[in-house]
Amino acid sequence: MKKVYGTAKEALDGLLFDGMFIASGGFGLCGIPELLIDALVESGVKDITIASNNCGVDGFGLGKLLETRQIRKMISSYVGENAEFMRQYLSGELELEFNPQGTLAERMRAGGAGIPGFYTKTGVGTVIAEGKEHKDFDGQTYILEKGIVADLSIVKAWKADDTGNLVFRKTARNFNPPAATCGKICVAEVEEIVPRGSLDPDCIHLPGIYVHRIIQGEHEKRIEQRTVRKREAV
Amino acid sequence: MAWDRNQMAARAAQELQDGWYVNLGIGIPTLVSNYIPEGVEVTLQSENGMLGMGPFPFEGEEDPDLINAGKQTITELARTSYFDSAQSFAMIRGGKIAMAILGAMEVAENGDLANWMIPGKLVKGMGGAMDLVAGVGRVVVVMDHTSKHGESKVLKACTLPLTGKGVVDRIITNLGVLDVVPGGLKIVEMADGVSEADLRAATEATIVG
Numbered sequence: 394m395k396k397v398y399g400t401a402k403e404a405l406d407g408l409l410f411d412g413m414f415i416a417s418g419g420f421g422l423c424g425i426p427e428l429l430i431d432a433l434v435e436s437g438v439k440d441i442t443i444a445s446n447n448c449g450v451d452g453f454g455l456g457k458l459l460e461t462r463q464i465r466k467m468i469s470s471y472v473g474e475n476a477e478f479m480r481q482y483l484s485g486e487l488e489l490e491f492n493p494q495g496t497l498a499e500r501m502r503a504g505g506a507g508i509p510g511f512y513t514k515t516g517v518g519t520v521i522a523e524g525k526e527h528k529d530f531d532g533q534t535y536i537l538e539k540g541i542v543a544d545l546s547i548v549k550a551w552k553a554d555d556t557g558n559l560v561f562r563k564t565a566r567n568f569n570p571p572a573a574t575c576g577k578i579c580v581a582e583v584e585e586i587v588p589r590g591s592l593d594p595d596c597i598h599l600p601g602i603y604v605h606r607i608i609q610g611e612h613e614k615r616i617e618q619r620t621v622r623k624r625e626a627v
Numbered sequence: 628m629a630w631d632r633n634q635m636a637a638r639a640a641q642e643l644q645d646g647w648y649v650n651l652g653i654g655i656p657t658l659v660s661n662y663i664p665e666g667v668e669v670t671l672q673s674e675n676g677m678l679g680m681g682p683f684p685f686e687g688e689e690d691p692d693l694i695n696a697g698k699q700t701i702t703e704l705a706r707t708s709y710f711d712s713a714q715s716f717a718m719i720r721g722g723k724i725a726m727a728i729l730g731a732m733e734v735a736e737n738g739d740l741a742n743w744m745i746p747g748k749l750v751k752g753m754g755g756a757m758d759l760v761a762g763v764g765r766v767v768v769v770m771d772h773t774s775k776h777g778e779s780k781v782l783k784a785c786t787l788p789l790t791g792k793g794v795v796d797r798i799i800t801n802l803g804v805l806d807v808v809p810g811g812l813k814i815v816e817m818a819d820g821v822s823e824a825d826l827r828a829a830t831e832a833t834i835v836g
Contacts, residue, residue, distance in 0.1 A: 420675040420712070421698040423691065446712070473751030474698075482750065494674065495716025495758030502713040515720065515761040518739075518792025521753075551692075563709055565692040567676050570711040598711075614691035620699035622683040 396557050396607050397586060401432035404580050404606045408545055409438040412465075416501060416543035416576055417445040417455065418569030421474070422617045424561070425454045428582045428610045429547040434461055444468040444501065444541055444575075446494060446568050448478050453615055462486070468541075470494035474617065493521060496538050498571050503540035505574025505603070510539045546576025549612070550599070553583040554592050557601030570599045580606040628820025629772075629801040637662040639728050639769050639799050643669050650674060650719070650759055652729035653697040655769045659728055670706065672724055674755040676715050679707035696755065716755065720762040727763040729756065731770040731795075733785045736832035738795040738807040740768065741787035753790060760791035772800035772829045779831040781805070781812070802826050811835040 398404035415433075419425030430449075433441075434457050441464050448467050449456035458464050459477050466488035472478050481487035492500065493515045503511050512535035516522050526537040548569040551562035559581060561569060573579045586609045630638065632655050640662035643649060650672045651659050660682075663669055671680040673695045680695060681702035689700040718724060733741040740760055743753040760766050773779055781798060797815070798805045803826050804815040811833030817826055827834055 421694065423675070423694050423698070469752060471752035471754040479750065491752050493753055493757035494712070494755035495720055495762075498712035498716050499720075513720065513761075515758045517761065519757065519789045521757065561709075561711075563690065563692040563703070564673070564676050564694055566709055566711050568712045571713040616689060616691045616700060617694070617698040618700065619689055620683045620701075621686040621689065624685055 394556070396601075396605060397555050398606055398608050401428040401582065401608055401610070402435065404608045405429065405432050405436065408578055408580070409433070409436050411438060412440045413438065413544045414442045415444070416541060416546045416572040417443055418548035418567065418572040419454070420446050420564070420567035422450065422454050422615050424549050424565030424567050424569055425449070426547040426549040426582050427454065427612055428608065429580060430455060430457060433463070434458060437463070439463045440465040442466040442468070444497065444543060444572070446470050446497060448472050448475055450474045450617065451477050459487070466490065468492055468497065470497055491521070498568060500538055500541040501568070501571035501575040504542040505571065508540050510537050512536065513538055541575050543576045544578070546573050546579040548573045548579065548581045550581055550583045552585050552587055552592065553581060553604070553607050554587055554589045554601070555607070556589060557581065557604030557607055558592055558597045559583070559599040559601070559604060560592060560596065561598050566598060573599055573603050578605050579603055580608070582608050582610060584612060585609060628818070630818040631801070633658060634818070635769055635799055635801060638804065639767060640664060642726065642728070642767050642797070643667055644725070645669070647725040648672055648678065648723060650724050650727045650763065652727065652756070654730045656728040656730060657697065672715070672718070673701070674715050674719065674759070676710050676712055677707065679704045681707070716758050719755070719758050722762060722764060724759075724763040726765040726767060727759045728767045728769055729759065731768045731780070733780050733782055733787050734768050734770065734795055734798055735782050735785045736807070736811040738793040739785045740766070740790045740795050741785040742790050744788045746788065756790050760794040765796050766794050767797045767799060768795050769799045772802040779829055781830045781832045783832055802829055808835060
């Protein structure tokens with residue numbers, strides 16, 4: 394079993410094709426697979442559909458794939474930080490499917506768990522519910538949402554062992570576990586690959602069964618909204 | 628006279644009860660954490676995957692792996708736990724969060740809420756707002772009563788695309804507090820220096836009782 398690759402480019406070798414569907418982890422710029430996104434830019438793969446909560450910012454994260462016009466469609470809950478996104482969307486160059494954040498996370502989780510669809514009350518009575526099957530349970534109305542199965546998942550974790558067991562750090566976990574599970578193939582980038590046996594088996598956040606390829610690398614980890622408080626004057 | 632942003636946040640903090648798990652939205656709702664009453668312990672949820680949200684970090688102690696749902700740097704507390712986005716919205720949808728305090732663009736007398744989109748102008752997305760209003764135990768909206776042009780934002784029916792239908796329980800504005808009840812809105816209290824006539828004049832929605 395060899396899951397560890399040298400570079401992001403090598404880890405994506407043989408997995409990419411035009412028109413493919415990719416699920417990505419990350420929330421804002423926190424816990425995003427920076428290195429794999431750069432490798433996607435370099436690969437030139439195009440007409441991609443991406444399921445990701447956000448689409449980066451101008452010039453960073455998934456925003457880089459917008460600038461190169463490699464994305465055909467986004468499935469996201471919030472895209473407010475990205476002027477190029479807005480421009481391409483309003484001009485009709487880019488397709489956008491808004492999903493409520495919890496619906497997007499559950500669609501990924503369900504897809505990875507072999508559940509093709511689920512009923513949720515999120516979005517009932519809004520534009521999100523239009524065209525979807527409605528069903529009542531115990532007097533409350535729900536809508537049918539479908540699970541997501543992607544051709545490829547790209548995720549970022551803090552640590553991995555060589556078998557792909559992953560540990561995340563703080564709120565950088567976010568969409569990474571559900572995104573990882575919903576891909577036919579999952580490639581993970583981490584800050585450190587540690588020797589087998591050095592991660593506590595009771596503290597693995599995502600078991601290696603979901604992770605097929607791993608790379609280690611340096612991450613910029615850009616902060617989107619640096620917010621601080623003043624130290625009290627002593 | 629009316630309440631300013633901080634006074635609205637302080638009033639909203641009076642809604643909190645000891646032991647509750649609560650989600651605070653972006654903007655004025657975030658300020659509510661500054662006014663949690665003495666003796667009331669609440670645990671703040673951040674829907675990007677955290678329970679037990681602490682204050683902003685001191686300068687130099689920002690951690691890019693630790694942000695809130697508004698993407699601001701924050702800190703953790705002794706009781707903090709982290710989890711993934713699917714788990715986060717499972718607890719929201721599953722009714723485990725007692726209350727959400729959210730901002731609004733418009734609210735209507737039947738409890739409809741619009742706070743995510745202005746067609747042709749603002750297309751940012753709903754984020755977690757639709758899940759929150761559908762799932763949490765109680766929804767309190769904190770907002771300005773009128774627009775910059777003086778038009779009421781407390782309406783008979785929302786004109787903007789909805790975030791949720793019939794989901795709002797209580798509205799706290801710069802002019803006062805109103806509850807959504809059968810047939811319309813009921814005045815709970817007026818802000819400092821605001822008369823009932825002022826409040827009624829600024830409200831398009833039906834006021835009952």
